[in-house]
Amino acid sequence: MDGRQLASKWLKTEALLSDSRVADYIPATRMYNSSNLHQMLNQYGFVVIKPVVGGGGAGVIKVTKEGATYRYTYLANTRSFTSFDAMFRSLSSAKKKRSYLIQRGIRLATIGGRPIDYRVKVVKTNGAWVFRSLVGRVARKGLFVTNLCKGGTMLTAGQGIRRSLSGNWVRSKKNEMRHVTRICTAILEAKYPGIGQLGFDYGIERSGKMWIFEVNTRPQ
Known part of the structure; x- marks a missing residue:
């Protein structure tokens, strides 16, 4: 090394x-938590969350908000939700226990x-x-x-x-x-x-x- x-x-x-x-x-970047995610989705409509440590695209999740619909895509699977809270709960299980950050989606x-x-x-x-x-x-x-x-x-x-x-x-x-x-x-x-x-x-x-x-x- x-x-x-x-x-x-x-x-x-x-x-x-x-x-x-x-x-x-540098796209706007914040540590992952519920209020940061909520705020950034309202502002940009599209964010990416990624592990603070890790590479090769592992663990990267795309999150979007269109109207009242929230979606996230992990690998090739997309899930849709009618409320932020429901999506956030589901995300918490998808992203495992690692520490994540949120980046404005481009x-x-x-x-x-x-x-x-x-x-x-x-x-x-x-x-x-x-x-x-x-x-x-x-x-x-x-x-x-x-x-x-x-x-x-x-x-x-x-x-x-x-x-x-x-x-x-x-x-x-x-x-x-x-x-x-x-x-x-x-x-x-x-x-x-x-x-x-x-x-x-x-x-x-x-x-x-x-x-x-x-x-x-x-x-x-």
Whole structure:
């Protein structure tokens, strides 16, 4: 195992939120509890809850509110409820006992109706950070998580941007991802010296707005 691992998504999110250069790339994030979930669903209509510790898309649950209907999707199964309390009770059993956080849901650009996000991996080599990969990941049909271990499909970032947005955006969006990655890497390394590799998960909305969903210190 090379370098430090920083398992907590909450700590990494807090570190990035503290820097005005990248804070706008982080979707609103709060610790999981009933009042935070209720408030964020009323505000955004769509949130994702995920374990504070864990990767590979494991345990990630999508929660939506449309009118008076509440729904959550775990893997390919969706359940609907007519009240927040009924849904919250059901969620409590679905999410096991782990500690979770809630993140504003982002409606990603899609390819053939399947959401796509991007993984940027950097590794520290001979004292300098080097870009190892920049790839797009398309969710398996029917799933909303794009993780390859959950059956997602990989393609180059350029192909992903071209097919989900437009060829005109390929260069600018790849440059933006690299630029933000460099800033975030410097922030995290200053706060947690000794990290040796980082994996950044980016999403892009149809409008072109880019988000950072997660930073992994042990990227797959």
